[in-house]
Amino acid sequence: MIRNPLLLKEFRQRMRTARAPIVVFGYVCGMALFTFFLLYENVQGQLTLLLPQRSEQVFLTLSLVQMTVAGFLTPAFAAGSISGERERRTLAVLLTTPLSPFGILAGKILSSTALLVLLLVVTLPLYSLVFLFGGAVPGEVVAVFAFQLFTILVIAALSVCWSTLVLRSGWSTVLSYATVAWMLVFTGVMGYGLQLVAQRYPLDQFLAGWGSFLLSLNPLWVLALLEAAVTGPPHAWAWFCLVYGGLCVILMTASVWRLRPQVLRFLPLRPEADERDYQ
Amino acid sequence: MIQTENLCKRYGRHLAVRDLNLFVRRGTVFGLVGENGAGKTTTLSVLATLTTPTSGRAYVNGFEVMGNPAGVRRSIGYMPDSFGVYDDISCQEYLQFYAECYRVPRAVAEARCQEYLDWVGLADQRDTYVNHLSRGMQQRLEIARCLMHDPPVLILDEPTSGLDPRSRIEVRQVLKRLRELGKTLIISSHILHELSEVADEIGMMRRGELIAVASVEVLRSHTSAYRRLHLAGDADFARWSAVLREDPRVMDVHPAAGGVEVLYAGTVLQQADLLARLVRAGIAVTQFVEQPTDIEALFLRLTEEGLA
Structure with missing residues (x-):
C-alpha cells in the first residue's frame, strides 16, 4: 500500500503547505491546555491530594474529547477527496491509469487520515503525563489508541465513499457529517434513552436490547467501555467493528462500481451508471 | 491499431x-x-x-x-x-x-x-x-x-x-x-x-x-486544385448560372451577396477566360475575387462525390 502513488502524492501535497504544521501546533496547544486544566482540577493545587481514580477520569475525559474532535475533523479532510478530483477535472485521467478503483479509494482514505493519525500520535506525551499520577495502565492506552485509529479510518472510509457516490463535494460533506452525527450523537442519545425506558419497564427486553445495540454503535460509549467507565456487553467493540466494517465494505463496493462500472459487469441486474455526468 | x-x-x-x-x-x-x-x-x-x-x-x-x-x-x-x-x-x-x-x-x-x-x-x-x-x-x-x-x-x-x-x-x-x-x-x-x-x-x-x-x-490536392471565386454584377442568378456553366471548369455556382459564388477548377490564367466570357455575355462584372477555399465544404463535397 505504501507504493500507492496516489497516497505518496497526497502526502506530499497535504504536508508541504503551511496548513499542516499550523493545525498540528494548534491542536497540541489546545489539548495541552485542556490536559493541564484537568490535571490542575485533579490535584487542586495540592500534590498530596492525588487520587488515582480521578486521574483515570482525566484520562477518560481526554480520550473522549480527542475522539470527538478527531471524529468531527475527519470529514473535513476526506469528504471532498473523490468529488474534488471530479470537480477539479483530474478524475478522468486518473481512471485511465492502471490504478485499481480500490487502490484509488484506499489511497484517498489513508491520505486523508494521515494528519489525524499524526494528531493522535503527537498527543501521546500528554497521555504519559496522566501516567505520572496513576489510574491508567499502558494496555488501556493501547486499546484506546487502536480504537480511535479504527474509528477515524471508518469515518474517513465512509466520507470517501460518500464523496465517490454523490457528484458534489457539498453533498458529500453533508452526508459525511450526518454519518458522524449518527455515530457520535444519535446512537448515544437514542441508546441511552431506550435504556432509561427499559429501566422503567424492566420486562421490555426488546427496548433494552435495541438500546444496548445502538450504544455499541457509538464510539464514545465503546471507548468508555474499553476504559471500564461504563458497563455493557464485553464485546461491544466487536459489534462496532462488525457493523461499521460491513457498512464500509458495502459502500466501498458501490464506490468501486461508481468509479469503474466495468469492474462489476459480471453482476446480474446491476444498475446503469450515469457515466456522462460522472467524469 | x-x-x-x-x-x-x-x-x-x-x-x-x-x-x-x-x-x-x-x-x-x-x-x-x-x-x-x-x-x-x-x-x-x-x-x-x-x-x-x-x-x-x-x-x-x-x-x-x-x-x-x-x-x-x-x-x-x-x-x-x-x-x-x-x-x-x-x-x-x-x-x-x-x-x-x-x-x-x-x-x-x-x-x-x-x-x-x-x-x-x-x-x-x-x-x-x-x-x-x-x-x-x-x-x-x-x-x-x-x-x-x-x-x-x-x-x-x-x-x-x-x-x-x-x-x-x-x-x-x-x-x-x-x-x-x-x-x-x-x-x-x-x-x-x-x-x-x-x-x-x-x-x-x-x-x-x-x-x-x-x-x-487527397483533400490537400483538391484544395489546391479548386478555387472559390466571389463574383458580383448586374445579372440575376439564372443568368449568372447559365453563362458560368458554359465553362467546363466551373464545378458549382450558388447565390451570394450581390452575385454568385463559384467553385472553380482552373488556374489563375484560366480565370481571365472566365471573366472574358462573362463580359462577352453582356454581364457588367463589378467584383471578381478569389477567396480562401472552405476546406470543410470541400471535404463534404468530395466525400459526397466519392472522390476521397
Whole structure:
C-alpha cells in the first residue's frame, strides 16, 4: 500500500503547505491546555491530594474529547477527496491509469487520515503525563489508541465513499457529517434513552436490547467501555467493528462500481451508471 | 491499431454514438471532426475505457475495451477535452506521479521527465507548480504526461481548445512532432483546417454517426486544385448560372451577396477566360475575387462525390 502513488502524492501535497504544521501546533496547544486544566482540577493545587481514580477520569475525559474532535475533523479532510478530483477535472485521467478503483479509494482514505493519525500520535506525551499520577495502565492506552485509529479510518472510509457516490463535494460533506452525527450523537442519545425506558419497564427486553445495540454503535460509549467507565456487553467493540466494517465494505463496493462500472459487469441486474455526468 | 465495430453508446434516450465503424492504422494520425454533440468525446471516452459501450465492440492495440480494459489502459495516453491539474506539485512531480501509476521504474521516469519536458518546451518550468502554469503550458504538459509510460496510442480530445492563437500554434507544433515518434494518434477537434495540418486521415461525425472519412493528402490536392471565386454584377442568378456553366471548369455556382459564388477548377490564367466570357455575355462584372477555399465544404463535397 505504501507504493500507492496516489497516497505518496497526497502526502506530499497535504504536508508541504503551511496548513499542516499550523493545525498540528494548534491542536497540541489546545489539548495541552485542556490536559493541564484537568490535571490542575485533579490535584487542586495540592500534590498530596492525588487520587488515582480521578486521574483515570482525566484520562477518560481526554480520550473522549480527542475522539470527538478527531471524529468531527475527519470529514473535513476526506469528504471532498473523490468529488474534488471530479470537480477539479483530474478524475478522468486518473481512471485511465492502471490504478485499481480500490487502490484509488484506499489511497484517498489513508491520505486523508494521515494528519489525524499524526494528531493522535503527537498527543501521546500528554497521555504519559496522566501516567505520572496513576489510574491508567499502558494496555488501556493501547486499546484506546487502536480504537480511535479504527474509528477515524471508518469515518474517513465512509466520507470517501460518500464523496465517490454523490457528484458534489457539498453533498458529500453533508452526508459525511450526518454519518458522524449518527455515530457520535444519535446512537448515544437514542441508546441511552431506550435504556432509561427499559429501566422503567424492566420486562421490555426488546427496548433494552435495541438500546444496548445502538450504544455499541457509538464510539464514545465503546471507548468508555474499553476504559471500564461504563458497563455493557464485553464485546461491544466487536459489534462496532462488525457493523461499521460491513457498512464500509458495502459502500466501498458501490464506490468501486461508481468509479469503474466495468469492474462489476459480471453482476446480474446491476444498475446503469450515469457515466456522462460522472467524469 | 484502433478499430470499432458497430459501436453504439446510449445515454438514456439519447443515442450519442450510432453504429460507428472506425479503423485507424498503426503509426497514423486520425482526426475526428464534428460540431458539439456529434459524438466525438463519447467515442474517445469509450476508447479510453471511461465509458462502457451500449453495443458493438472497440479495440485498441489489439485489446477489447470491455474484455481487457487494463490492457487498453496500458496502451493509451489519454488527454480529455477539459482537464484540471493538481495544486502544489511541480511539473516534475506531476509527471513522476503518473509514471508511478504505470509502474515505470524511477530512473526511467526521471529520464523521460527530463526528455519530455524539454520536448514540449517546458524544461525551464521543471520545478514550477503545475497550477502556476498558463493554460497553453498545461496543455503541453498534459501531452508530456501522456507520453510518460511510452504508450503506442495517444487519444487527444480537443487538445487546442480554449487556447489563444499563439498557444494553439505551440500545441500544434508539439502534435506534429508526435508523428515523428511513430505513435498512433486519434485527435478530435471542431476545426477541420487545424486537424488537416497534423492528421493523415480525417473522419467527420454528425449526430453520432461517422458520415465521411477522407485522406488529408487527397483533400490537400483538391484544395489546391479548386478555387472559390466571389463574383458580383448586374445579372440575376439564372443568368449568372447559365453563362458560368458554359465553362467546363466551373464545378458549382450558388447565390451570394450581390452575385454568385463559384467553385472553380482552373488556374489563375484560366480565370481571365472566365471573366472574358462573362463580359462577352453582356454581364457588367463589378467584383471578381478569389477567396480562401472552405476546406470543410470541400471535404463534404468530395466525400459526397466519392472522390476521397
